[in-house]
Amino acid sequence: KNDLSTKEIGSRIIYFDTIDSTNNYSKRIAKDTPHGTIIISEEQSGGRGRLGRNWISPKGEGIWMSILLKPEIPPTEGMKMTQIAAAAACQAIRDVTALEAYIKWPNDIVVHGKKVCGILTEMAGELNQIDYLIVGIGINANNLSFPKEFKDVATSLAIEKGEKVDRKTLILDLLSKFEALYCHYIMEGKLDETLSIIRNYSAVLGKSVRIIKGNQECYAIVEEINDEGCLKVRYEDGEEELLISGEVSIRGK
Ligand code: BT5
16 A cells, blocks of 8 residues: 655555665666656665665665656756755654764764665766666664674664664655655755755764775865755865765764
């Protein structure tokens, strides 16, 4: 049964018990599948993070889903979808669980300093117009343990809250928030509502962070998240730089 209150996001829902990756599957069917389709799986055997990293996605414990979108935008605007998803996920986690979730620019949601959610946006198309865009959202909802190499960096909503989270309630809330922010951006060209959530709940704004770009690492203070959603940082030598999401990872100092 479909309890979604949204109009376009979730117009179609494809559900799996297990799949390699909901983003991979979305890519395989993207051409012939309508805008707004949600692909969701109980388990991913090859869940992916950015830059070829793995995303562990055990059965029945998380929310592993992709949103297939076909907006009329150039690829340069695509990364704004990551921010819209991050804002929607952070706000939904706060509203549904009452946990203090923060956004670690550009694509992580953290609770008590550990990652509960990651977002992977991928797209295909031409220079001036994308064919499609896939927003992959992974939320550790009810995982009760993690492999030991993740213990210090990852957690779940259930671990932090001390009780299980109703995944369906969270998904419905997240999608309705995503649709509102997405439509506001697409129809009016405005990212303001997304940015106010991102700034309000930023885990990095005003903080000293470690920036990892390829195999380079340096320290900087985060001065601003600008109106395009880019991060303005000042390095220790006084130099400033505008970072575009997708090219960097950020760690606490
Ligand atoms: C991300 O990458 O955070 C994006 C994760 C996107 C996952 C969703 S699930 C649905 C859709 N289908 C997919 O195949 N992917 C998307 P990144 O910023 O590169 O972070 C990856 C890093 O997070 C890994 O290198 C690990 O250190 C850590 N990690 C892996 N699994 C994790 C988990 N379940 N929870 C927290 N951290 C994790």
